[in-house]
Amino acid sequence: MDVRIEETETQEELSLEELFEQLEDVIHKMEEEEVSLEDSFGLYHKGMELLKNCSGRIDAVEKKMLILDEEGGTHEF
Template identity: 35%
Template sequence: MATKKQSFEQSMTELEGIVQKLEQGDASLEEAITLYQKGMVLSKNCHEQLEKAEQQLVTVVNEDGSEQPFKTDGEK
């Protein structure tokens, strides 16, 4: 299974490999189920990493250390 310290890029590469194996259709039922489960864990980890990155991008840290939402010129 994927480790929690695995980078987003590593997880995506592993997930792409799993998708390719499943698309080939050569895996036994048991292997396909295992691959699917591993893929779902990787997908969840990637999603969580993307959400965390998004939160970091939409928050601005002020000089005094306080945080505020990032707003563009068009937002109020």
């Protein structure tokens, strides 16, 4: 069984939604009964890489979010 995820683009070039789709793909493949232990480890590693990338992107977006102050000005938090 081939458990590799297609990597036509690097993770940095993919949108957050595309990363989540790849992560969902990994989860579905891990849930298949015929996945070998070796393939499971590979899928787990790939899933952890995707989660790390998603988490970093979400953190970056949170840092860019702006707070509207009482005078109508915006400030990053």
